Amino acid sequence: MPLHFSRLYGRIPILLVVLLAWGTLSAQEFVFKATYDSLGARHDLSRPLVERFFITYNHHWACTNRGLREEGRNAAMEGLELAEQIGSDSLLCTANNLLASTIDPADPALKLKYMYRGLQFAKAGGSEEQIGIVHKNIASVYK
Numbered sequence: 001m002p003l004h005f006s007r008l009y010g011r012i013p014i015l016l017v018v019l020l021a022w023g024t025l026s027a028q029e030f031v032f033k034a035t036y037d038s039l040g041a042r043h044d045l046s047r048p049l050v051e052r053f054f055i056t057y058n059h060h061w062a063c064t065n066r067g068l069r070e071e072g073r074n075a076a077m078e079g080l081e082l083a084e085q086i087g088s089d090s091l092l093c094t095a096n097n098l099l100a101s102t103i104d105p106a107d108p109a110l111k112l113k114y115m116y117r118g119l120q121f122a123k124a125g126g127s128e129e130q131i132g133i134v135h136k137n138i139a140s141v142y143k
Contacts, residue, residue, distance in 0.1 A: 034061035042078065053082040053091060060098055073102040089125030093118045097137060102104065108141050 040051050056079040057102040063072035083095035086106040096118035103111045115138050122130035 011135060031136065034058050034065055036062035036066070042075075049086050050091075051083055053086060053095075056082060057094070057098065060102075064101075069102070073099075076102045089121045090127055090130060091128075093121035093125060093130050093134065096121065097134060100137065105141075107108050 035055075035057055041047065042055040042059055044052070047055075056075050060072050060075035060079060063069075063075055078091075080095040080099050083091040096114045097118070100111045100114035100118065103114070105111070115134060117143045119131065119134045119138070122134050
């Protein structure tokens, strides 16, 4: 029996290293999971405006992923209203681009209206990343 335990104790450190490495690698994954707001938490006025904005943002993408275009468009409009109340340039940029994504591709002028508004807010906020994203979205409309 002592021989059996010595084999086991020799393998435990290897097993621990493998488990720790696996746990560390799996902890580095980021998964964006849009959450459908079935309870209407985005309308809860006791929550901070920024929290309500991000709940609305996630709700929009969950609606879009489910094919609920009208509900997604309404959520994007709500997000724009919340961003205007907050007054943050980066959130206003995000909200305008979110709204532009809900507009029918057959109406490129309206899409571009919101995208150029978003570009103004991105430039005001000074975010190179947001400026690049908006430019890419504008280019895709022209394409």
